[in-house]
Amino acid sequence: MPHYRFGKIFEGIQHTITSNMELIQAIKAREQAVKSRDTESVIAFYHPQVIVFDVVQPLQHYGLDAVRSRLQEWFGTLATIIDFEIRVLHAGEENNTAWCATLNHIVAQTHQAGKLDMWWRETVCYTLRAGQWIITHAHSSVPFDTSNGKASLNLQP
Numbered sequence: 001m002p003h004y005r006f007g008k009i010f011e012g013i014q015h016t017i018t019s020n021m022e023l024i025q026a027i028k029a030r031e032q033a034v035k036s037r038d039t040e041s042v043i044a045f046y047h048p049q050v051i052v053f054d055v056v057q058p059l060q061h062y063g064l065d066a067v068r069s070r071l072q073e074w075f076g077t078l079a080t081i082i083d084f085e086i087r088v089l090h091a092g093e094e095n096n097t098a099w100c101a102t103l104n105h106i107v108a109q110t111h112q113a114g115k116l117d118m119w120w121r122e123t124v125c126y127t128l129r130a131g132q133w134i135i136t137h138a139h140s141s142v143p144f145d146t147s148n149g150k151a152s153l154n155l156q157p
Contacts, residue, residue, distance in 0.1 A: 023091070023098050023126065026133040031086045037075045043068050046135045047127065053139040055120055055151075078116070082107040086122075087157070096128040103157050104140070118142075118153055 026045060033041035043064055052061040054070060061070050084106050091100040101123050108116045125137040143152045 020093055020098070022131075023093065023133045026126075027086055027088060027100065031084060035081055035084045037078070037081060039068060039071045039075065042071055045133075047129070050135055051137050053141075055140045055142055077110050077112070079109040079111050082109070084108075098126040098128075098133060100124045100126075119155055119157065 030042060030045045033045075046064055046067055048064055050061075050063065050067060052067055052070070053059065054061060061067055085104065087103045087105065089101045089103060092098065102121070103119055104122050105119045106116060110116050120140050120142045122138060122140045124135055124139075126133045127136050143155060144150060145152050
């Protein structure tokens with residue numbers, strides 16, 4: 001079950017989304033769509049002109065077709081998804097804009113490398129469009145070890 005902690009976002013800003021069940025439900029539904037490897041259900045949460053900075057090449061993905069292609073590529077590497085979690089650390093909302101800082105976790109069996117158990121960071125920006133919270137920007141990253149320049153994929157919260 002995902003963890004949701006809401007509260008102070010930036011110094012001097014006290015916006016919370018504790019009363020915004022629609023956004024919480026959208027996050028949970030996106031989480032479930034990834035668990036189900038349902039590309040089209042995941043895509044439904046993205047704005048047509050979304051910009052995504054992923055943990056893999058290239059530097060950016062722009063628009064639904066690019067995000068769809070990336071999701072299909074990612075899901076194609078996974079034999080099974082055992083678990084997927086979006087853990088919201090901080091979230092806020094103002095007017096028709098919301099943002100979330102999350103730690104995402106996947107446990108899966110890959111076709112090539114065996115078990116995958118990985119955490120990564122994601123910052124997601126949403127806009128309220130036609131009554132639905134949709135993603136306009138997502139930025140994923142993993143920390144790296146400065147001594148060798150390699151990604152630190154074994155970290156846990």
